[in-house]
Amino acid sequence: MKKAITRFAPSPTGYIHIGNLRSAIYPYLTAQQTGGKMILRIEDTDRERYVEGATELIEDTLKWVGLDWDEGPLVGGPSEPYFQSERRDIYMKWVQKLLDSGRAYADPTPPEKIDEYRRECNAAKKPFLYRNYRPENPPKWEPGMPIRFKSEPKSYDWHDEVMGDMHTGPEVCDDIILIKRDGYPTYNFAHIVDDAEMGITHVMRGVEYLPSTPNYLALYEAFGLDRPLLVSLPHILAPSGNKKLGKRDGAKSVTEYRSDGVLPEAMLNYLACLGWNDGTEKEIYTKDELIKAFSLDRIQNSGARYDETKLLWMNGQWIRRIFDEQGARALYDRTVNFWPEEAASYPEDYRVKVLSIIYDRLKTMSDLRTMTTYFFTDPEINVDTIINNKFLKKISESEIEDLLKKTISELTNLKEWNEESIQDALNKLLSDTNRKPAELFSLIRIAVSFAPFSPALNLTLDVLGRETTLARLNAVARAI
Numbered sequence: 001m002k003k004a005i006t007r008f009a010p011s012p013t014g015y016i017h018i019g020n021l022r023s024a025i026y027p028y029l030t031a032q033q034t035g036g037k038m039i040l041r042i043e044d045t046d047r048e049r050y051v052e053g054a055t056e057l058i059e060d061t062l063k064w065v066g067l068d069w070d071e072g073p074l075v076g077g078p079s080e081p082y083f084q085s086e087r088r089d090i091y092m093k094w095v096q097k098l099l100d101s102g103r104a105y106a107d108p109t110p111p112e113k114i115d116e117y118r119r120e121c122n123a124a125k126k127p128f129l130y131r132n133y134r135p136e137n138p139p140k141w142e143p144g145m146p147i148r149f150k151s152e153p154k155s156y157d158w159h160d161e162v163m164g165d166m167h168t169g170p171e172v173c174d175d176i177i178l179i180k181r182d183g184y185p186t187y188n189f190a191h192i193v194d195d196a197e198m199g200i201t202h203v204m205r206g207v208e209y210l211p212s213t214p215n216y217l218a219l220y221e222a223f224g225l226d227r228p229l230l231v232s233l234p235h236i237l238a239p240s241g242n243k244k245l246g247k248r249d250g251a252k253s254v255t256e257y258r259s260d261g262v263l264p265e266a267m268l269n270y271l272a273c274l275g276w277n278d279g280t281e282k283e284i285y286t287k288d289e290l291i292k293a294f295s296l297d298r299i300q301n302s303g304a305r306y307d308e309t310k311l312l313w314m315n316g317q318w319i320r321r322i323f324d325e326q327g328a329r330a331l332y333d334r335t336v337n338f339w340p341e342e343a344a345s346y347p348e349d350y351r352v353k354v355l356s357i358i359y360d361r362l363k364t365m366s367d368l369r370t371m372t373t374y375f376f377t378d379p380e381i382n383v384d385t386i387i388n389n390k391f392l393k394k395i396s397e398s399e400i401e402d403l404l405k406k407t408i409s410e411l412t413n414l415k416e417w418n419e420e421s422i423q424d425a426l427n428k429l430l431s432d433t434n435r436k437p438a439e440l441f442s443l444i445r446i447a448v449s450f451a452p453f454s455p456a457l458n459l460t461l462d463v464l465g466r467e468t469t470l471a472r473l474n475a476v477a478r479a480i
């Protein structure tokens with residue numbers, strides 16, 4: 001396979017949504033698979049949308065997911081600089097070639113005049129094509145004047161690796177702006193120059209750039225450049241309806257998912273499979289498996305629907321997998337920021353034990369905050385919770401008290417305190433009291449946790465320890 005040189009070219013405009021990150025995954029996989037490289041390029045020429053700190057967020061997020069770039073900010077490389085705002089001399093050099101060959105012109109037309117042309121076309125219900133208003137004798141370029149491409153009305157045919165064979169007529173070619181009034185290049189121009197200078201073989205980006213492609217093809221031609229492979233990535237769709245996933249559709253930013261305790265493995269896995277599959281039923285992929293299995297021709301060409309439930313399900317799968325393959329300690333190392341405050345004063349070993357019995361119920365790491373509090377602090381006793389419980393409703397308060405006392409005495413007499421001995425004691429209690437497990441175990445579980453659910457009762461009591469278990473059971477017995 002030929003080595004692919006791909007790029008991820010985000011604009012530092014603020015938070016990183018699901019779609020932004022997916023646009024980095026496919027170029028990364030393609031580069032890795034072919035032994036090529038992925039370049040990170042920061043497209044910061046739209047100064048109005050520029051957000052301070054956004055570049056650092058992009059870098060940090062890519063590192064978190066494990067999408068290490070081979071060239072770009074922080075790592076450098078032969079095509080430095082990798083910030084478009086620092087490449088303005090390069091764009092001016094390239095635009096000069098077009099000015100010299102008559103394929104670009106300085107445009108002195110004031111913005112009000114351009115608005116007038118646009119209104120004229122709207123009124124006549126004609127498409128607004130700037131080439132019809134091109135100044136006849138453009139002046140010599142001066143700073144503050146935009147530079148436009150001098151287009152030729154031509155048809156274009158090209159192949160998009162995802163969208164297939166494409167064709168457009170001459171009506172879409174126009175005199176696009178190359179250099180803006182503020183001296184910065186447009187995206188349309190800068191990316192052509194950069195992709196050429198950086199030797200990009202695969203231009204992989206959102207499908208929103210597809211309609212502008214004929215203008216890009218015209219620029220390749222004007223510069224005598226070979227076309228790179230063009231790969232349009234379909235939109236990610238909102239959970240319902242047919243629109244593009246937007247801020248209001250309930251999808252959080254990647255940063256928010258990260259602070260909720262979604263694991264990078266799950267994020268990578270989910271997004272890679274959002275609009276791509278390898279043709280099998282396989283759903284869980286490591287990064288290495290994705291690198292092996294990925295292929296451009298299996299990217300679907302229709303929008304992929306975003307499904308947060310699936311993301312969280314996958315995260316649960318990854319939590320289990322890390323526990324099973326790497327052990328409790330390795331999973332624990334990922335949980336450091338996610339424990340309830342009260343956990344801080346407990347030794348690490350104790351938290352590892354809690355994690356070991358609860359991990360298979362976690363959807364995100366932040367579930368630890370709500371699901372484990374009773375391991376670190378005595379729950380508030382609420383007698384109503386016990387007597388109104390659906391399994392305990394029919395049992396009188398004195399019977400409940402009696403059950404608690406029998407439990408306390410059985411557990412007090414246990415010689416050893418471990419999973420098995422506790423389970424034996426619980427089984428004995430069941431037969432001695434003639435109660436159903438749902439009744440007896442619900443009572444004990446609520447009395448020690450006052451939580452809506454807990455891991456298996458013997459495991460919960462084992463981790464809580466004899467002293468805490470008995471103290472809590474006694475406190476509830478007194479309160480009934």
Ligand code: GLU
Binds near residue numbers: 008043187191
């Ligand atoms: N800077 C563009 C964006 O963030 C990238 C488009 C591209 O990858 O060429 O949408």
